[in-house]
Every structure is written in C-alpha cells, then in structure tokens.
Amino acid sequence: MTDDYNFAYLDEETKRMIRRAILKGVAIPGYQVPFASREMPMPYGWGTGGVQVTAACLTPEDVLKVIDQGADDTTNAVSIRKFFQRTAGVKVTEATAEASLIQTRHRIPEAALTEGQIVVFQVPIPEPLRFLEPRETETRKMHELEEYGLMHVKLYEDIARHGQIATAYDYPVKVEGRYVMDPSPIPKFDNPKLDGSPALMLFGAGREQRIYALPPYTKVVSLDFEDHPFEPSKADHDCDLCAASDTYLDEVIMDDQGGRMFVCSDTDHCRCRREAGHVGRLGVAA
Amino acid sequence: MDAASLSGGFADTAREAARAFRASLDAMARPGTLHAVTGALPPAPLSPAAGALILTLADTTTGLHLAPSHDVAAVRDWVTFHTGAPLVGPEAAVFALGDWASLQPLDRFPIGRADYPDRSATLIVEMPALAASGVRLTGPGIKETAQLSMPETEAFVQNAQLFPLGLDFFFTAGDLLAALPRTTKVEAL
Numbered sequence: 001m002t003d004d005y006n007f008a009y010l011d012e013e014t015k016r017m018i019r020r021a022i023l024k025g026v027a028i029p030g031y032q033v034p035f036a037s038r039e040m041p042m043p044y045g046w047g048t049g050g051v052q053v054t055a056a057c058l059t060p061e062d063v064l065k066v067i068d069q070g071a072d073d074t075t076n077a078v079s080i081r082k083f084f085q086r087t088a089g090v091k092v093t094e095a096t097a098e099a100s101l102i103q104t105r106h107r108i109p110e111a112a113l114t115e116g117q118i119v120v121f122q123v124p125i126p127e128p129l130r131f132l133e134p135r136e137t138e139t140r141k142m143h144e145l146e147e148y149g150l151m152h153v154k155l156y157e158d159i160a161r162h163g164q165i166a167t168a169y170d171y172p173v174k175v176e177g178r179y180v181m182d183p184s185p186i187p188k189f190d191n192p193k194l195d196g197s198p199a200l201m202l203f204g205a206g207r208e209q210r211i212y213a214l215p216p217y218t219k220v221v222s223l224d225f226e227d228h229p230f231e232p233s234k235a236d237h238d239c240d241l242c243a244a245s246d247t248y249l250d251e252v253i254m255d256d257q258g259g260r261m262f263v264c265s266d267t268d269h270c271r272c273r274r275e276a277g278h279v280g281r282l283g284v285a286a
Numbered sequence: 287m288d289a290a291s292l293s294g295g296f297a298d299t300a301r302e303a304a305r306a307f308r309a310s311l312d313a314m315a316r317p318g319t320l321h322a323v324t325g326a327l328p329p330a331p332l333s334p335a336a337g338a339l340i341l342t343l344a345d346t347t348t349g350l351h352l353a354p355s356h357d358v359a360a361v362r363d364w365v366t367f368h369t370g371a372p373l374v375g376p377e378a379a380v381f382a383l384g385d386w387a388s389l390q391p392l393d394r395f396p397i398g399r400a401d402y403p404d405r406s407a408t409l410i411v412e413m414p415a416l417a418a419s420g421v422r423l424t425g426p427g428i429k430e431t432a433q434l435s436m437p438e439t440e441a442f443v444q445n446a447q448l449f450p451l452g453l454d455f456f457f458t459a460g461d462l463l464a465a466l467p468r469t470t471k472v473e474a475l
Contacts, residue, residue: 007300016345019307020380023343024404026314027454027467029426033404057311059304116312144401176426176469178450198429200315215315215427215469 008055009087014038018056018211022202025213030175031143032126032210040206041083046076047105048206050122051083054103057118057202058084063091065099070107070248070265077105094268106169108190110247110269113199115216121184123205126212128172128182148180151223159228168233174221181212181220188222189232189248195220237262242273243280291363294327296341302326306338310456313465318423318432320416322461329360335458336383336410341368343408344381349374351395353384355412376407383410386437392445395453403450406468411437416459425470433475434464442472 006012014036021035040048058064064084068076072094080103081092093099096111103120113119125131129139132150142148151172158166171188175181183194184203194201194214201214214220224230235249240261247269249262261282264270279285296302302325309321328337344350350371352361365371376382376394389409398406413435420435425446436442436457445452445468452468466472 007304012299012303013345015303015307016343017347019311020343020348021404022311023314023408023454024406026311026427027469028403028450029469031403031450034402057304057308059308060301061305115316140401200311213315215467217429218426 005087007060007088008058008084010038010052010055014052015056018052021211022053022056022213025202025211026200026215028179029214029218030173030179030181030212032205032212034209035211037206037209042079044207045124047080047103047122049204049208049211050103050105050120050206051080051204052206053120053202053204053211054080054084054101055088057101057120058088058090060088060090062100063093063098065093065096065102065268066104067102067107067109067266067268068105069250070109071267073267095272096268106185106187107248107265108186108193110264110266111272113193113197115198117199119197119199119201121186121201121203123182123184123203123208123210126182126203126205126208126210128180143179146178148174151180152225155223155225159225165224165228165230171230172223174223175214176219177221180223181214183220187234187248188230189234191220191222191230192232235262238280239264239270239273240280240282242270242278242283244270244273244278288360288363290329291360291367294329294337294364295368296325296338302338303342306342310339310342310463310465313456313463314427314454314467316427316432317425317466317470318418318428318434318464320418320462320464323463324461329364331356331358331412332361332364332383333412333458334461335463336412336456337364338461339410339456339458339463340365340371340381340383344369344371346370346372348380349378351376351379351382351407353382353388355385355388356383379407381408381410383412385412392441392453397448397451397453400451403452406451406453408454408456410456410458413437413457413459416457416462416464420475422473422475423466423470424473427467428470434466436466436472439472439474442466442470446471
C-alpha cells in the first residue's frame with residue numbers, strides 16, 4: 001500500500017456524503033437515494049458506483065472479494081481488487097466464506113452468505129421503470145404513488161408475446177411490499193437469494209448517481225402473476241467441471257463444430273467443489 | 287473558544303471514521319444490536335459514541351440541531367471546530383442531538399417528502415444506558431425479533447406508521463450505539 005492515497009481513495013468529505021446516503025438507503029429499503037457520485041479512475045460501466053460504496057464501507061480490517069459475473073479472475077474484478085489493495089491496503093480473497101465485503105458485478109455467490117457480510121452490487125440503470133418511462137420526474141412520481149401498474153403491463157406483454165415472462169436478468173422485485181427495485185443485472189436465478197438474506201446488500205450506480213439497499217432479512221418478492229408464477233431459470237445442464245446441478249452456468253463455445261461446455265459462473269464455488277472431489281463430464285479428477 | 291474544544295477529534299481520521307461508520311451501518315442494518323465506537327473524546331455532556339457519529343457523518347453541508355440538553359458552549363465549539371456543521375433549528379435539521387426529553391416534540395423535525403423520503407432528520411438520542419433488552423423490535427434487519435432499551439414506545443410506533451417517511455434514530459450511551467430505522471416495528475413487552 002502507498003501512503004500517497006487517502007485510505008480507500010476517496011476524500012473524507014465525499015465518504016461522509018456517501019455514508020449518509022447509505023444509511024438512508026438502509027432505513028428505506030428499495031428506495032433509490034440520490035448522491036453526488038464522483039468521477040473515479042475508471043470508466044462509467046466499470047463499477048464506479050460499486051467502488052464508491054465499497055470505498056465508503058471499507059475498514060482496514062476487512063477482507064475483500066471482487067467478482068465479475070461470478071468470476072474472481074476477470075479484468076473488472078482483478079482491477080477493482082488491485083485498486084483497493086493499493087489504496088486501502090486491505091486483505092483480499094477469492095473465497096466467499098472468508099470475505100467480509102464482496103463487491104459484485106451481476107452475480108450473487110453460490111455459497112450461502114452469512115451475517116456480518118456486506119455485498120456491494122454494481123448497478124448500470126438503477127431505475128426499474130426507466131425503459132418504460134424515460135422521464136425521471138415521472139418515475140419519481142410513480143414510486144411516490146406506488147403506481148407500478150406499468151411494470152405488470154410489461155410482464156403481461158412478455159406473456160402475451162412469448163407465452164412466458166421473458167425477462168431473464170434485471171428481474172424487478174418488490175421490497176417489503178413497498179418499493180419496486182432493480183436488483184441490478186443479476187440473472188433471475190439469483191433473485192431468490194435476495195429474499196431474507198443474512199447479509200447486508202448495498203447497490204451503487206455511479207453514472208446514475210443512486211444508492212439503495214436491502215438490510216438483512218428483508219422481504220423481497222419477484223414480481224409475477226398467480227397463473228404465471230416467478231421461476232428462477234438456468235441452463236438445463238450440470239457443470240462440466242464439477243458436476244453441480246444447482247448452480248448458474250456459463251455456456252462456453254469450444255470449437256466451430258457446435259461443441260460447447262457448461263461451467264459454473266461462480267469460479268470459487270466450482271473450484272471448491274472440484275477440490276472436494278466432484279468431477280464433471282469434461283473435468284479431470286484432482 | 288476554549289482550547290479543550292480543539293482536541294478530542296479522531297487521531298487517524300480516515301481509518302477511525304471508517305470503523306465508526308461501519309459500526310453505525312451495522313447498527314442501522316440490524317436494529318437492536320449494540321456496537322462500540324471509539325476514537326472521539328468530546329466534551330461533556332456529549333458521549334464518545336455520539337461524538338464519533340457526529341465526526342463521521344456531519345460536515346458543512348448538514349444542519350445540526352443541538353437540543354437544550356446539549357446546547358452548551360463546550361459542545362457548540364467542539365462540533366463547530368471539528369465538523370463545521372451549521373447549528374440550526376429543528377425544522378432544518380439533518381442531524382439532531384440531545385437526550386430524549388429535550389428532543390421533544392418530535393414533529394418539529396423533517397420526516398422527508400413523499401418523493402424524497404431520504405430528506406429526513408436523523409436523531410442522535412443520548413441515553414443513560416443501553417441494553418439489548420426492553421421493547422420488542424421486528425422488521426427489516428431482524429431475523430425474528432430483537433430487543434432494545436428505549437425511552438418509550440408510542441413515539442416509535444407512530445414514526446413507523448409514517449413509512450416511507452419518518453425519522454431515523456441512533457441511541458448512544460458511553461461508547462455504545464444502537465440504531466432504529468423507520469421500518470422497525472416497536473411493541474412493549
């Protein structure tokens with residue numbers, strides 16, 4: 001670590017502003033708190049919101065894990081992990097169970113989260129109604145009046161057109177029976193993990209300047225209809241490396257003959273299973 | 287201004303503020319849990335926990351209301367020197383600080399607007415003591431139920447009914463703090 005940076009990069013005044021927004025977010029679950037997002041030394045879309053929330057929450061004692069679509073070893077995850085190693089000097093890990101703070105882009109780890117852990121989500125578009133109503137003044141009014149009929153019309157149109165709700169990620173949820181919230185572009189497979197989670201979940205959208213939160217043990221319901229209930233979905237395969245049948249899978253194209261394999265998107269979970277002796281179709285016994 | 291008001295701030299601002307914030311975040315996310323915060327040595331009657339909260343959250347952009355119990359020269363000088371927070375009346379408060387009796391009546395504080403429920407005051411209530419026993423708490427952040435010693439019940443029942451508007455509370459005693467967001471349902475046992 002270098003002392004050229006303030007602890008966790010941001011200046012103290014910025015951290016206070018973000019911290020106040022986080023506390024209000026926790027007090028009003030699912031409500032998007034505006035905050036004065038700063039420029040960060042990375043482009044928008046690379047997790048500037050998540051990085052600011054992480055910077056405001058980190059303590060020197062934290063153990064940080066960063067994942068990008070479940071993987072610890074992709075560019076986004078590696079660069080954010082290095083950023084905080086350098087500016088905050090915190091310990092880092094790839095093991096979900098060892099981490100006290102997990103910053104994630106578009107996945108929730110497969111391993112069960114525990115009390116005391118904080119998950120920070122990177123959010124591109126925090127407003128679940130934005131693609132239905134582009135005006136911020138209108139969507140704010142809709143949240144104020146709890147007027148979410150438009151979202152149900154959208155889900156209904158999915159059913160009318162495709163025979164089922166075709167939204168596979170970014171699937172809207174209702175929090176504590178009040179605010180409709182965008183869970184960030186996690187696959188809907190992960191939506192059930194939001195409900196009643198023992199971990200605190202914080203959401204940061206840098207370009208859109210919003211922070212919102214789910215306290216632990218908060219009721220989170222994925223929107224659906226009685227005759228078309230919500231169904232978390234995944235590829236209908238087992239992991240080809242660790243044989244897991246209950247994890248979210250990535251499809252990897254192997255050649256130009258149509259060859260493909262399915263592997264766990266959560267690299268840490270897959271590694272732990274292989275180390276425990278599970279071998280998939282294309283796996284090699286350890 | 288007394289020279290004593292120049293001391294008692296965080297020695298290592300970034301790290302101590304980070305720890306104090308994490309304690310207050312855990313407290314707000316898990317109502318009824320008690321957390322120790324250290325690092326601030328404010329003048330009496332301000333407790334170390336309340337002092338740490340002020341140092342961590344208040345600055346020149348947040349109006350601070352000192353209730354009569356804490357509206358003394360030593361506290362005014364200390365808060366002003368260390369945070370620069372403007373001292374304001376209850377209707378303009380982002381934070382308010384005092385004991386329970388002197389913070390009354392609560393309806394003077396902003397509870398947020400229907401379109402911006404976050405624009406509400408956070409009250410820091412100084413308590414003689416804090417314990418994880420007393421009234422029963424349920425709601426987000428609490429697995430089944432929790433308990434917390436609180437000054438009364440009725441005010442918090444009414445505050446929860448305002449949701450999504452309402453006030454949020456920190457309770458402090460010595461170096462301990464606990465929190466109660468507007469979502470928590472409070473029942474007398």
